[in-house]
Amino acid sequence: MYKTKRSKVRVEKFNEIGAVNTKIRTLIGGEDGALASSLHEIIIGKGGSTAMHRHDWEHQLVVEGGRGYMETVEGRVSLAPGDAVLVGAGEDHRFVQRGKEPLRFLVVTPL
Numbered sequence: 001m002y003k004t005k006r007s008k009v010r011v012e013k014f015n016e017i018g019a020v021n022t023k024i025r026t027l028i029g030g031e032d033g034a035l036a037s038s039l040h041e042i043i044i045g046k047g048g049s050t051a052m053h054r055h056d057w058e059h060q061l062v063v064e065g066g067r068g069y070m071e072t073v074e075g076r077v078s079l080a081p082g083d084a085v086l087v088g089a090g091e092d093h094r095f096v097q098r099g100k101e102p103l104r105f106l107v108v109t110p111l
Contacts, residue, residue: 002028002032002033002034004027004028004032006025006027006041009025009026009027010025011023011024011025011043012024012025012026014042014050016050016051016053017051018050018051018052018053019048019049019050019051020047020048020049021044021045021046021047021048021049021097022042022043022044022045022048022049022050023042023043023044023045024040024041024042024043025040025041025043026038026039026040027039027040027041027106029111030111034111035111036110036111037108037109037110037111038108038109038110038111039106039107039108040106040107040109041064041104041105041106041107042061042095042103042104042105042106042107043102043103043104044066044068044095044096044097044102044103044104045097045102046097046100046102047097048096048097048102048103049094049095049096049097050094050095051094052071052092052093052094053092053093053094054090054091054092054093055087055089055090055109056089056090057089057109057110058086058087058088058089059086059087059107059108059109059110060084060085060086060087060107060108061084061085061087061105061106061107061108062082062083062084062085062105062106063079063080063081063082063083063084063085063103063104063105064081064104064105064106065081065101065102065103065104066081066097066099066101066102066103066104067079067080067097067098067099067101067103068095068096068097068098068099068103069095069096069098070085070087070093070094070095070096071093071094071095071096072091072092072093073092079095079103079105
């Protein structure tokens with residue numbers, strides 16, 4: 001078993017090419033003993049976004065704070081606190097912050 005507090009985990013710059021004003025906090029990962037998946041907090045600041053990208057794997061996320069949208073080839077999906085989203089494998093997507101507060105969400109990804 002592993003337990004931590006979000007406030008104890010360092011926030012780092014999200015190093016994805018094309019990301020703007022975006023940070024990541026790895027709450028649980030392989031170095032913590034996880035074998036199959038990791039848990040991250042993504043924080044997209046004012047005017048920020050991730051780049052349009054896709055993965056060979058699906059991932060799930062839950063919006064914890066702020067507002068924004070997920071852009072896909074089909075259009076935009078608004079994001080607000082409490083929203084849970086499944087992004088399918090191979091699905092082009094990017095996240096964009098809107099409003100006064102940072103867009104914050106927890107995301108589960110495979111290792």
